[in-house]
Amino acid sequence: MNDQDQSAPSLSVSDEVMIRINQMHKWYGQFHVLKDINLNVNSGERIVVCGPSGSGKSTLIRCINRLEEHQKGEIWVDGIELTGDLKHIEQIRREVGMVFQHFNLFPHLTVLENCTLAPIWVRKMPKAEAEDIARSYLERVKIPEQADKYPGQLSGGQQQRVAIARSLCMNPKIMLFDEPTSALDPEMIKEVLDVMIELARDGMTMICVTHEMGFAKTVANRVIFMDGGEIIEQNEPQEFFNNPQSPRTREFLSQILLH
Amino acid sequence: MDTATRTYAPGEYPDEKPPIGQSGFLHWVYTNLFSSPFNIILTLLTGYFLYKIVPPAFNWLFVDAVFVADSREHCRELNSGACWGFIGKRFGQFTYGFYPHELRWRVNLTFLLFIAAVLPILWGNMPKRREMLWFSALFPFIGIWLLCGGFGLEPVETSKWGGFMLTMVIGVTGIAVSLPLGILLALGRQSDLHIIRWVCTGFIEFIRGVPLITLLFVASTMLNYFLPPGSNFDLLLRVLIMVVLFSAAYLAEVVRGGLQAIPKGQVEAADAMGLKYWQSMRLVVLPQALKISIPGIVNTFIGLFKDSTLVVIIGLLDPLGIGRASLSDTKWQGLSTEVYVFIALFFFICCFSMSRYSIYLEKKLHTGHRED
Numbered sequence: 001m002n003d004q005d006q007s008a009p010s011l012s013v014s015d016e017v018m019i020r021i022n023q024m025h026k027w028y029g030q031f032h033v034l035k036d037i038n039l040n041v042n043s044g045e046r047i048v049v050c051g052p053s054g055s056g057k058s059t060l061i062r063c064i065n066r067l068e069e070h071q072k073g074e075i076w077v078d079g080i081e082l083t084g085d086l087k088h089i090e091q092i093r094r095e096v097g098m099v100f101q102h103f104n105l106f107p108h109l110t111v112l113e114n115c116t117l118a119p120i121w122v123r124k125m126p127k128a129e130a131e132d133i134a135r136s137y138l139e140r141v142k143i144p145e146q147a148d149k150y151p152g153q154l155s156g157g158q159q160q161r162v163a164i165a166r167s168l169c170m171n172p173k174i175m176l177f178d179e180p181t182s183a184l185d186p187e188m189i190k191e192v193l194d195v196m197i198e199l200a201r202d203g204m205t206m207i208c209v210t211h212e213m214g215f216a217k218t219v220a221n222r223v224i225f226m227d228g229g230e231i232i233e234q235n236e237p238q239e240f241f242n243n244p245q246s247p248r249t250r251e252f253l254s255q256i257l258l259h
Numbered sequence: 260m261d262t263a264t265r266t267y268a269p270g271e272y273p274d275e276k277p278p279i280g281q282s283g284f285l286h287w288v289y290t291n292l293f294s295s296p297f298n299i300i301l302t303l304l305t306g307y308f309l310y311k312i313v314p315p316a317f318n319w320l321f322v323d324a325v326f327v328a329d330s331r332e333h334c335r336e337l338n339s340g341a342c343w344g345f346i347g348k349r350f351g352q353f354t355y356g357f358y359p360h361e362l363r364w365r366v367n368l369t370f371l372l373f374i375a376a377v378l379p380i381l382w383g384n385m386p387k388r389r390e391m392l393w394f395s396a397l398f399p400f401i402g403i404w405l406l407c408g409g410f411g412l413e414p415v416e417t418s419k420w421g422g423f424m425l426t427m428v429i430g431v432t433g434i435a436v437s438l439p440l441g442i443l444l445a446l447g448r449q450s451d452l453h454i455i456r457w458v459c460t461g462f463i464e465f466i467r468g469v470p471l472i473t474l475l476f477v478a479s480t481m482l483n484y485f486l487p488p489g490s491n492f493d494l495l496l497r498v499l500i501m502v503v504l505f506s507a508a509y510l511a512e513v514v515r516g517g518l519q520a521i522p523k524g525q526v527e528a529a530d531a532m533g534l535k536y537w538q539s540m541r542l543v544v545l546p547q548a549l550k551i552s553i554p555g556i557v558n559t560f561i562g563l564f565k566d567s568t569l570v571v572i573i574g575l576l577d578p579l580g581i582g583r584a585s586l587s588d589t590k591w592q593g594l595s596t597e598v599y600v601f602i603a604l605f606f607f608i609c610c611f612s613m614s615r616y617s618i619y620l621e622k623k624l625h626t627g628h629r630e631d
Contacts, residue, residue: 065530065531067527067530067531090533090535093530093531093532093533094533096531097531098528098531100524100527100528102522102524104522104524104525104527104528105528106525106528106529106543106547107547107626108546108547108550108624108626117532117534117542117543118532118533118534121534121538121542122532122533122534122538150626152626166532167532170532170533
């Protein structure tokens with residue numbers, strides 16, 4: 001995959017458009033959080049969204065599965081437009097997985113039950129089949145032995161890997177990551193990133209809000225920089241890090257790369 | 260200096276027992292009873308009062324008590340303690356009220372079936388639980404049929420019901436119906452739909468702002484004005500409705516507290532997976548919210564169970580009503596202590612069981628480490 005990226009300057013991995021965001025705006029009350037967002041994401045793309053806190057990057061990806069409502073413009077996901085229509089929202093959420101900063105596992109359910117909940121209730125899958133799939137994904141995130149424990153008994157890194165497995169059990173077409181490593185101890189960040197890198201290698205369409213620039217360099221095919229609710233700059237990682245166009249991007253990069 | 264005296268390799272220091280006097284029975288006695296002069300005084304005072312109260316009470320209740328007697332005079336001739344013979348004579352009335360003698364088996368049977376119906380609900384690991392839960396769902400209909408009669412059984416008017424049976428009917432119906440209603444009200448109060456939210460909030464605030472006794476009076480007198488003339492709406496049913504509405508309003512607030520304690524991320528995670536509103540409530544939010552609310556819910560249940568004695572004021576013969584009526588018997592006058600101790604014991608056993616069950620349930624539902 002990496003080789004392909006370097007040989008092909010084109011940002012798209014496939015021609016099929018998965019997400020299309022057109023002149024989208026969002027307000028919290030009077031506060032204009034997202035301004036004129038235009039973004040196309042093709043199938044198989046790995047996009048990293050970065051920017052200072054409060055720049056609207058989390059809000060942007062939360063709009064894609066309608067955890068936040070946009071007030072102007074259009075969002076199309078997998079050929080379906082996001083509107084107030086509950087049917088559309090449910091249809092899109094089935095195909096879009098999300099991983100949160102604070103994991104948001106269900107503490108009253110075991111790891112396995114966390115993973116089978118949505119396949120059983122949303123996809124109407126038989127319990128045995130859902131459990132088989134869940135176990136295979138837990139194997140993939142390298143914690144098959146924790147299946148019968150409760151989330152409260154796991155470390156942060158393990159919980160986040162369960163959360164990833166839980167999303168994958170729905171067999172989503174797109175995965176959204178909202179600062180998946182920000183709440184983790186340094187020694188646990190790597191185990192989560194490794195899982196994400198593997199996922200990217202398998203061709204998953206991913207949008208990650210993260211400050212892990214190493215991850216952006218290895219995996220992303222496009223990096224988006226946001227500030228003040230706008231997309232300031234987007235480019236492939238090589239160009240983005242070595243040759244940032246906007247002064248605001250240069251300032252941001254100089255601040256985080258100094259560390 | 261320390262490193263020089265260290266004779267073990269890192270990581271190999273053995274697990275030792277805590278120093279003597281830091282744990283065990285004597286340590287407990289010392290820290291809890293005799294840790295300071297003030298504590299010593301309190302311990303001695305408490306010991307003195309216990310010595311003054313417990314042995315005489317024990318003697319009155321058991322040692323000097325009379326368990327079989329024909330009248331108060333007979334009791335006094337036999338011994339000086341409690342006259343339980345009186346309770347024994349009236350036991351049937353205390354239990355069944357004025358339910359016809361020859362039909363009391365129906366009450367007993369209902370009680371046995373009630374135990375069988377409740378067991379699978381309370382006991383999570385019961386064998387054959389699923390099949391038994393079907394019976395639990397059917398029980399209300401069987402119970403009503405057995406108690407009220409009809410369909411081949413001789414009808415018994417609810418005005419003849421009384422005693423512990425009446426308390427159980429009000430308590431069990433109140434608890435079983437008000438919990439789901441309370442949950443719905445709590446969810447409604449948090450709803451995004453304005454009308455539902457206003458209706459639920461208005462209902463809760465109105466009911467909470469009125470004493471239960473007022474609602475019972477409304478049930479016994481005023482409700483007739485609103486109903487078409489001539490319709491005879493059963494008094495017990497009216498009381499049950501009021502009791503249910505009353506405790507549902509309280510439960511709604513208890514459950515709302517639990518709902519508010521659930522982090523927003525839980526609903527977001529459920530939403531992001533594509534679960535519908537009712538699914539995410541039933542599968543994700545309510546199991547957690549109700550678990551947090553258990554102490555408050557059981558507290559409300561206990562309150563409801565004891566408040567059922569208020570129905571005596573509108574003329575239903577709950578145990579207190581039966582007790583009062585039986586005290587007017589000239590043969591047994593002056594035995595009110597026995598009557599009230601007996602009734603108190605019944606209520607204590609029921610309420611204490613509920614409280615212990617709630618503790619068991621909280622422990623059982625505790626998963627993993629607490630954040631705090």
